[in-house]
Amino acid sequence: MKKCINKEILLGNEAIVWGALESGVDFVSVYPGTPSSEIGDVFSEIAKDHGVYFEVSTNEKVALEAAIGASFSGLKSLVAMKNFGLNVASDSLMPFAYTGTKGPAVIVVADDPSCFSSAQSEENSRGFAYLSHIPILEPSDAQEAKDFTKLGFEISEKFSIPVILRITTRVAHQRMLVCRSEINNSKAKGRFEKDVRRFVTMPPRVLEMKKELFEKLDKIKPYIEKINKTEDIKSSKSLGIICSGICYLYVKEALDQMNLKLPVLKIGSFYPLAEKSIKDFIKNIDNVLIVEELEGYLEKEVMALAKDTNCKVRVFGKDVLLFIGELDSEKVVFALSKILKRKYKKPEVISFNLAKRFPRLCTGCPYWTIFSAVKKSSPDAVFGGDIGCYMLSGFPPHNMQDYLFSMGSSIGIAHGIKKSANQKLIAFIGDSTFFHSGIPALINAVFNKSNPLIIIMDNRITAMTGHQVNPGIGKTAMGEATSEIKIEEIVKACGVKNLKVVNFSNVKELESFVKEFLNKDEVSVIIARGTCAYILRKQKQS
């Protein structure tokens, strides 16, 4: 480990950026999504100063593919996204494990237990380990987020395999004192050296690649043992704790609070699992508690290992801890009390039952009047929602969101409903979400002769995740001028005949277009356009 030259308070996501810079990262691509967005936001500000190439890609699959291209050209690359982004990227993730990396590559994935900033599902991205066979590291605090980013590059470099750094909201958005070391500014220029055996997954080669992948994983296993940490191993023979990620902090806190000393095994890599550490840990112990958030993957692994090692060990996990929602130290206190048959005293609290304060649109946001106008024009329509600020249409007073799924799905599902039911339907989608994955669904609706009305809310920024650039605004994430990709031209090229572009302020016109288009037999699109109120305010301030 290099010398600490500066200690400062960093957000987990900022620490990942510094870890990448200290590793000498050359190429960074992201698609923003809470709780991962600040990684891109920081790179957007400082990439140039360190000779790093940075981009906000159109979606996570493209971001990953960009990083794969950089890796194949020998560069050190990092790609960051939220959990659902990995679903989008997964089609290219799987073969990346097979080809492996040339330049090292780290894929940061941010899960959000309790879904603070996530609709869709409470996803546990550790499941991708089983699908992709890509190593997954799990840091527990901001310092470790930095250290494991570097470790990820180290493993990737040593074994020519991509590495996933899996963080959760409480790691990504945790601040603590972090030790920073010297930065290695990127000087690399890549070159793609042709190597068909390495980069082409055509059968029968693909099956050889699979075999090579498993050989790599066997070699990684002993290497990865060293990042697990065993503490107070001799303190008890009756109960020990195995934990990973943020849960390590909750365990330490709970033990402090209960004035207990128990053996703790902290797992640094979920995959490949350092089986030796676990076997050694459970060998001579009567009971073991697995503390992990969401589904009990680790618990199942430990149970399987116990069969050969110590079949008498009793494994506790999701029987005493929830698998829905995030954990905290109090939940660990509860679990330990239950196992140790200690009396658990629920904290006495004073609480007041108050009406919920829903998130709302920013002051001056034009979406408010647009929602009202659309609802007025067709109060009985089915309203399709998508991922972006316009999700807030689902809250009172508008209550106009009848389904909400994943990026771009408002259009795909609209098509299915229109084909199945004779009802009026209006689907909302934002500019960035349209670029991300709305386009194939729009083409499908035209191709298969459907007739939903789609309103593209073009506020010329990716607002909800913190105002990142997108292909519609004529500026890259590094601040360079680029082609402004016009949504109306894409819509026209998709074969849409009923198309209107209306300014946010022109509500009357919008109302009349909605009424007109709802009676059409073909797909209709209204692009409602203007500048995000937040951006307008920022422009005024400066």
Place this chain on the structure above:
Amino acid sequence: MNKTFNIIISGVGGQGLITLTKIIAEACRIEKKDVKTSELHGLSQRGGSVQTHIRFGERVWSPLITENKADLIIGLEITEALRNIFYLKPEGAVISDKYQLFYPDALDKEEAIKKINSISIKRKYLIDALSVCKDKLDSEVVSGIYLLSIGVFNKIIPLSADSVIEAIEKIVPEKYVELNKKAFKLSKQ
């Protein structure tokens, strides 16, 4: 047992909770204390109820404060202070603005104040921070700094005023440093 000081800052997204959190964390660094904080970004902070957690002391493990473990609740808005009372220790303190940002079905402001006053804790400071800042400094955004200063000067928060001022100088953009320092000194007048 390891002793930490635990602060919950509660308010509404957009009120500057994160800046306030960063200032307190930086003051801890200056005093060589271990510190961890937790906050939420994204949709959850867009005008909805938000809270940040700050824990400091000799050694801090978890960034999260659990129910009945907060030494102090700082409320930038009265209903949000009330909403987070379940975090408070019986011997804890509340410092809150009386200011209310209205929302549908919100509890009446006077009723909210009455409810906080009904809690049997010794140290309660309910003040018109936002309107004082507006009157004296012509700025509402520094109300949190004013509330923080009440905690520091009344020796509720174990951090020195000098460290907080040094932290303000480091965290706040240069052109707002003087304004923030003035807000911090308001409670001394």
